[in-house]
Amino acid sequence: MTDFIARKLFTALVTIWIVSMLSFVIIQLPPGDYVTSYVQQLMNSGTAVSAQEAEALRAQYGLDDPVWVQYFKWITRVLRGDFGVSMEWQRPVADLLGERMLLTIIVSLSAILFAWAVAIPVGIYSAVRQYSLGDNVFTFVGFLGLAIPDFLLALVFLYFGYELFGVHLGGLFSPEFQRAPWSLAKAWDLLAHLWLPAVILGTSGMAAQMRVMRANLLDELRKPYVVTAEAKGLKRSHVILKYPLRASLNPLVSTIGYLLPTVVSGSIIVSLVLALPTVGPLLLGALLSQDMYLAGAIILLLGVLTVIGTFLSDLLLMWVEPRLRFRRIA
């Protein structure tokens, strides 16, 4: 058991390390460095910067050091919670990200919750009534959900919401709450807006999970112990829900690890279409204006959060899967 946790923790740390290097590469990619862009920006706004001042800035940020030293300095600053200053906003990156990161997490988690809440009952239904009309309909809907990219789904939802109901779907808050401090009313307003991104982001995951659930339960239902239970005259619902369902849920839990990265990825694009105040629009803006410290910090944090989420789902898997808990060596 500790072996399993140690291995997963190690993979998680390595992944975070690689993500941090990739983020740093992305920060470094655009031609010129931070100071050239910064000086350029000051010049544009009419402030002259002398060569000495630029040199001082370079020294302060350590831009003349070898790349690996720069990486080391950057990552130690990040570990202390200092992500640098956003050039475009002239504010510390950490300040810009706080609430948007929280909303990104909320949107992603609610998408996963939606995917599960629909996939499990539908999967059970499809397995128990295999090849029935309902099963075929759900299979078809599942394929559609898998095939339609979520940002196109968002476009279609927006269009029909506007065309049929005359409402502008999108956003996470009503206008009166957008700048308001957090309160119960604001949280309620958030919930009222959350369903749409959750449905759009969750659909492809739901379709996949539904298929997994159906296949697992079908495998399980064919096992002799189910036949025995039925032969002994147990109630049908009891036969299905008591053991086969529990056994077939385990592989589902282990797929969170793959569901989470795709949902977080998707949330970036969908947020742009639906104008959600998550990190998505901020990331696009930062990339387009080459505000690289901001962009790098967002990419790093998204990666780290996903890895942490995956690690937590591994722990969850261990909790529901006794075989994993008691196995000595993986």
Place this chain on the structure above:
Amino acid sequence: MSDLTARNEPADHQAVYIATQWQLMWWRFQRHYLAMISLFVVAAFYLVAAFSGFLAYADPSASEAYRALIPPQPIHLFDETGWNPHVIGFERIRDPMTFKLVYAPNPELKVPVRFFAHGFEYRLFGIIPANIHLVGVADGNAAEVIHLLGTDEQGRDLWSRLMVATSVSMTIGLIGVSLSLVLGVLLGGLSGLLGGTVDMLIQRLIEVVRSVPVIPLWMGLAAAMPRDWSVLQVYFALTIIISLIGWTDLARVVRGRFMALREEDFIVAAELIGASKLRIIFRHMVPSFLSHIIAAVTLALPVMIISETALSFLGLGLRPPAISWGVLLQQAQNVQAVALSPWLMIPVIPVVVAILAFNFLGDGLRDAADPYGH
């Protein structure tokens, strides 16, 4: 074997015993109706891609302010006089309330349509100069009078743009998937063949790539492309970026097949009689898992197409004047604009149909890839 004869119903029952592996696959594939239909759909998409210049009738980049946002005009093949293909013309009217230009269809104005008409110059397959188009007008410029799917905000013809976009988006997927395939076969093959530490390292790498949200990463890479790059440079850079997305699945398939085949009797036999490693791989192993690779490639293609569309949609992929599905959909980002001119949403349809078709086709191929299994 009896199982196969029962299910495949070839006229001659003996046929199944002498059928080659590929024949068996084809028989099995034909049983998957959705996949069969999808095969034709995919073929149709590539035909459109190959003959995009012929199918377009207006220069896709020619913009004119005075023909902005014209609604679609369907072709009517018959009128009261019989066969007379035409579109209904329109008049430009100023809305008395808003002073906006509106287009009012006028049934009196029939614009006759000619098939195989001469039009703007293009290059067939990018090489052969040609000016024949599927539809056109007898005289004058087709771009002025026919707008099968309407025009966009800059007055460019949507049908013609969609044709060209199809060829760009479909080929970018193909090139991207070939690069992915090289990566996937190389890393997956090494992993499956060598095993041990190499296998462990490559597997961890795949695990890492799969556990990271890729879109923000590729957005970062795509945004780093210099602004002054030419359309062609951006196109190739983008194919490389999107090929980095799809290789992990291919690598897994290749590794799995290598692992499974390594233990097979015929491979061991080939090794024992002293066949070289390369001969074993290319003469014995590759033919027996080629079908699996083809299936995996077909399933990877829609992922490529979605990635390109998404990146271009965000303004990080292909940029105008390049035309692709994602570039066309940029115009549909604004709901108010789409509500006024719903035809701007039309490019959603080919994207979804192509992705569905590739998925069903790949599904059918995957089932058929192993004709000896169940």
